[in-house]
Amino acid sequence: MTAFATPEDIARRTTAAKDAAVAAGRDLGLTITEPKVLYELFSVVVHLAPSPVVARxxxxxPHTEDLDATTARQQRELDVARWLANQGTPVxxxxxxxxAKPVQRDGFSITFWPFVEEDRSGEPDYVANSEKAAELHAALKDYPGELQFLGTAEPQFITESFRILEKHPDLLDPAxxxxxxxEWAQLEPAVREQAEFEKRFPGIALQPIHGDCPPANIFASTNGPLFSDFELITYGPVEWDLASLGPDLxxxxxRGARANNTRELDDKVLEFVNAVAAVRAIAYLSVTPQLPQIAEFMKPLIDTWRARPTPA
Known part of the structure; x- marks a missing residue:
């Protein structure tokens, strides 16, 4: 049977990440006397109080990513967030x-962000956020940074995860x-190669995209909504950012695309990215030993996938 991280293991990991963030922040000259963990799941987010700075x-x-790859990914995030802010985008x-760069400390790679007060007066409005995502795509269209085609889909991770899951049938039913x-064998070529995607979906414009569901990553600040969390910034079809969100969103x-004079979603591309997102969610069961709650987190998407007819 697979060994899972215990609550004590996760608490120790969180404490280690917090301590690394505090040490790195102090090395950079911050006064930190009351550090507070604001959030923990895939990342630990620490308010380095009383300094108005947050460390992520x-x-x-992913088992395919080493520390230097994480740092490179974080640098892309910092670069695009800085560029958007300079363009006047609410971010x-x-x-x-x-x-201005990620800092490696004690086996972690850490980025620093301003502490922003959150408006907790209401629940997230994902309909409004989905409409607003078209505004972000309009702003990202001219981003000059070099980005990999659909890197956020993590094709190598998906492929290798199936080998891990094959050895751990307790994580996923073999069937x-x-x-x-x-299904992945049919999808993979158009994920790995831009030319194959363009052959399969001729005429679909590609551009820089958020990469990680922008409707779920709009931060409700007390001064209004702000785009955030560009860790998975990538190049691809805008449909990827709406994968698995359903007809209403x-x-x-x-509606947002029409308001911003950008293209609307293509149904065939949506079908493709929804299929890729489902397979990727299944692949992420391979990290369950590190994060046991991921199985519950991914369950709705996987249940929807199971209910769909098997493609011919």
Missing amino acids: VPVVL IPPADDVS DRERAER EAAYN
Whole structure:
């Protein structure tokens, strides 16, 4: 049977990440006497109080990513957030007065952001956020940074995860794994190669995209909504950012696209990215030993996938 991280293991990991963030922040000249963990899941987010700075520390990583790859990914995030802020886009910018680069400390790679007060007066409005995502795509369209085609889909991680899941049938029913592998074999070429995608979907414009569901990553600040969390910034079809969100949020996005004079979602590309997102969710069961709650987190998406007819 697979060994899972215990609550004590996760608490120790969180404490180690917090301590690394505090040490790195102090090395950069910050006064930190009351550090507070604001959030923990894939990353640990620490308010380095009383300094108005937040540190974000990834702690659950794909097995295909080493520390230097994490740092490179974080640098892309810092670069695009800084560029968007300079264009006047409502975004949480890097805390450039602290460090414009990720800092490696005690086996972690850490980025620094301004502490922003959250408006907790209401629940997230994902319909409004989906409409607003078209505004972000309009702003990102001219981003000049070099980005990999659909890197956020993590094709190598998906492929290798099936080998891990094959050895751990307690994480995923073998019949589900075999079906997911068959589907991935059909999807993979158009994920790995831009030319193959363009051949399969001729005429679909590609551009820089958020990469990680922008409707779920709009921060409700007390001064209004701010785009955030660009860790998975990538190049691809805008449909990727709406994967698995369903017809209501797709319709909201299309309203935003019309308002921003950008293209609406293509149904065939949506079908493709939804299929890729489902297979990727299944692949992420391979990190369950590091983060046991991921199985529950991914369950709705996987249940929807199971209910769909198997493609011919």
